[in-house]
Amino acid sequence: MAYLDLNGLQKSFGANQVVKSFDLGIEKGEFVSLLGPSGCGKTTVLRMVAGFEAPSSGVIRIDGQDVTALRPNQRNIGMVFQAYALFPNLNVAQNVGFGLKIAGVPAAEITARVAEMLAMIGLPEMGARYPFQLSGGQQQRVALARALAPRPRVLLLDEPLSALDAKIRVSLRAEIRDIQRKLGITTIFVTHDQEEALSMSDRVVVMNGGRAEQVGAPFEIYNHPATRFVAQFVGTLNTLDGVVTDAALGEVTVQGQSLRLPQPIAAAQGATVGLALRPEVVHLEADAAQISRGDFALPAKIAAVQFLGAVIRVKADTAAGAISLDLFNRPDAPPPPLGAEVALRFRGQDVIVLG
Amino acid sequence: MKRMLSWAAIAVGVVYFFLPLVGMLEFSLKMRRGEYSLDAYRSVMGDPQFQATFGYSVLMACLTIVFGVLVVVPTVFWVRLKLPRLRPFMEFITLLPLVIPPIVIVFGYIRLFNTSSWLPLTGSALGTDFLLMCGYAVLALPYMYRAVDTGLAAIDLGTLTEAAQSLGAGWITILARVILPNVLVAVLSGAFLTFAIVIGEYVFAALLDRPAFGPYLVWAGGNKAYEPAALAVITFALTWACMALIQLATKFSKHTRMPR
Numbered sequence: 001m002a003y004l005d006l007n008g009l010q011k012s013f014g015a016n017q018v019v020k021s022f023d024l025g026i027e028k029g030e031f032v033s034l035l036g037p038s039g040c041g042k043t044t045v046l047r048m049v050a051g052f053e054a055p056s057s058g059v060i061r062i063d064g065q066d067v068t069a070l071r072p073n074q075r076n077i078g079m080v081f082q083a084y085a086l087f088p089n090l091n092v093a094q095n096v097g098f099g100l101k102i103a104g105v106p107a108a109e110i111t112a113r114v115a116e117m118l119a120m121i122g123l124p125e126m127g128a129r130y131p132f133q134l135s136g137g138q139q140q141r142v143a144l145a146r147a148l149a150p151r152p153r154v155l156l157l158d159e160p161l162s163a164l165d166a167k168i169r170v171s172l173r174a175e176i177r178d179i180q181r182k183l184g185i186t187t188i189f190v191t192h193d194q195e196e197a198l199s200m201s202d203r204v205v206v207m208n209g210g211r212a213e214q215v216g217a218p219f220e221i222y223n224h225p226a227t228r229f230v231a232q233f234v235g236t237l238n239t240l241d242g243v244v245t246d247a248a249l250g251e252v253t254v255q256g257q258s259l260r261l262p263q264p265i266a267a268a269q270g271a272t273v274g275l276a277l278r279p280e281v282v283h284l285e286a287d288a289a290q291i292s293r294g295d296f297a298l299p300a301k302i303a304a305v306q307f308l309g310a311v312i313r314v315k316a317d318t319a320a321g322a323i324s325l326d327l328f329n330r331p332d333a334p335p336p337p338l339g340a341e342v343a344l345r346f347r348g349q350d351v352i353v354l355g
Numbered sequence: 356m357k358r359m360l361s362w363a364a365i366a367v368g369v370v371y372f373f374l375p376l377v378g379m380l381e382f383s384l385k386m387r388r389g390e391y392s393l394d395a396y397r398s399v400m401g402d403p404q405f406q407a408t409f410g411y412s413v414l415m416a417c418l419t420i421v422f423g424v425l426v427v428v429p430t431v432f433w434v435r436l437k438l439p440r441l442r443p444f445m446e447f448i449t450l451l452p453l454v455i456p457p458i459v460i461v462f463g464y465i466r467l468f469n470t471s472s473w474l475p476l477t478g479s480a481l482g483t484d485f486l487l488m489c490g491y492a493v494l495a496l497p498y499m500y501r502a503v504d505t506g507l508a509a510i511d512l513g514t515l516t517e518a519a520q521s522l523g524a525g526w527i528t529i530l531a532r533v534i535l536p537n538v539l540v541a542v543l544s545g546a547f548l549t550f551a552i553v554i555g556e557y558v559f560a561a562l563l564d565r566p567a568f569g570p571y572l573v574w575a576g577g578n579k580a581y582e583p584a585a586l587a588v589i590t591f592a593l594t595w596a597c598m599a600l601i602q603l604a605t606k607f608s609k610h611t612r613m614p615r
Contacts, residue, residue, distance in 0.1 A: 050517070050521060051520075052517055052520070071520075072517070072520040072521055073520045073521070073522075073523045073524055073525055076523075077521060078521060078522075079517070079518070079521040081514050081517070081518060083511055083514050085511065085514040085515055085517070085518035086518075087515065087518070087519075087533055087537070088510070088537055089533075089536035089537050089539075098519070098522050098524075098532075099522035099523055102522055102523040102524050102528060103523055143518075146518075146522070147521070147522075150522065150523065156521075
């Protein structure tokens with residue numbers, strides 16, 4: 001049995017079932033993200049683990065102990081909230097030591113642990129400050145230290161980076177991951193930001209409509225989405241229609257050109273299937289003469305160019321629809337001009353067949 | 356022109372409000388013929404009845420504040436946290452003391468808790484004092500409820516409560532260490548308003564026959580000349596002191612100070 005075991009969790013609010021039979025096992029020390037759009041049930045799952053919502057059915061076990069009926073203050077679970085939730089009447093040190101004081105830890109031990117926690121989050125001199133005297137990033141670090149100080153069995157992070165500006169988010173997510181690895185604490189991270197989920201997690205649970213659509217490592221989720229929803233929700237996706245010419249060999253035709261996919265297709269000959277491509281697997285050829293015979297290439301016209309810094313996102317119109325592709329920025333190779341006639345090349349093995 | 360009119364309106368308001376107070380203050384200082392003196396104040400302060408009734412009312416005010424805080428803070432906390440749909444109902448209930456005359460409430464009390472009732476509170480001085488305190492708490496309810504409700508509205512009650520719960524705190528700890536300190540200024544506002552109401556209250560104390568400051572004020576008004584004016588000035592000063600204390604509490608609440 002996994003260290004944290006969520007078995008058959010369901011939750012209904014009146015007639016509205018927000019979580020439908022959710023199963024997940026998380027190993028000790030693992031960092032798992034619940035990723036999904038608003039209303040998919042990810043926060044409700046987290047709140048059930050924390051004890052703030054009682055499941056309509058199902059069992060939650062931590063290290064073999066059934067905690068489903070325990071109150072939140074009896075579960076020994078640390079939680080970090082989107083809104084920081086630092087106690088405004090207490091200074092930083094008092095906030096961090098709050099859980100230890102409740103647990104009746106001797107004052108000397110609290111002082112030592114608080115100092116250790118503040119050093120860990122890089123704010124050793126801030127103990128006497130009040131929350132309103134800290135920046136958003138500092139407040140969230142203190143909230144993390146406060147949650148970790150009582151040595152909880154599980155750490156829950158409820159969109160902790162959502163209220164921060166972009167630069168702080170990136171640095172803080174790396175810090176959170178470092179601290180989590182150092183302490184080896186089992187962590188569930190709820191987010192709607194796929195970049196956060198993919199960059200921080202050991203495994204990602206993509207949720208939709210109260211169910212887990214796919215559970216897997218970030219590489220797996222991104223490159224081998226199990227469902228059309230996962231493929232479309234995680235990352236940017238170009239979709240094309242292909243007509244199956246040989247299902248067993250994985251052959252389709254797109255705009256009259258034949259394309260060989262790496263695996264057989266579960267569809268009848270002559271059927272139309274949805275094909276998907278990530279922007280980074282599409283290559284742009286400005287000169288059609290560069291395309292060798294046998295390569296799959298679609299004629300296209302540049303419709304939009306978005307300069308994002310390191311990456312340039314290009315949108316090109318083809319007879320099969322609009323396709324986005326990413327180019328690395330190179331100072332010696334400016335992006336193609338709007339309206340330029342180009343060819344888009346990709347390999348059959350990079351194509352995802354949508355279920 | 357508009358500015359002139361505004362200043363004129365303010366001036367009229369100030370004169371309308373302060374002139375009677377100035378007149379009363381001046382009258383209270385004229386006990387000694389031909390010169391200003393504090394004789395009326397000395398007479399009032401030296402009156403054993405003043406000391407007894409004032410002390411009694413201060414004690415009752417303090418007990419009412421404690422009782423009110425113990426009842427109102429957990430109630431408002433629970434309604435905001437768990438039963439937000441009940442808020443309009445609570446608003447209505449807490450406004451009732453403003454529309455039901457105190458005399459109706461006190462007669463209701465006497466009828467319900469007289470010596471031949473199932474709970475004969477009026478049968479003993481202690482029981483009547485308790486009844487009086489409950490009556491005062493009801494009178495102060497609209498102010499205490501609103502003060503606490505406004506204070507709780509200013510904090511992220513749900514998240515703070517959940518944060519404290521996740522750190523192992525039970526309900527009493529959450530109320531005492533997290534919620535109350537964060538609405539202390541609001542609670543103090545309610546407390547000072549309660550104090551001001553209780554000190555001058557007449558109907559409840561008179562009809563329950565308790566030796567409170569309100570009935571003493573009325574008695575003095577009917578039997579003395581200069582002392583009632585001095586008493587009125589003292590009562591005003593007390594009320595204003597309460598208001599000033601509310602401001603001070605707000606100012607010295609360090610964790611509510613905004614960053615510069």
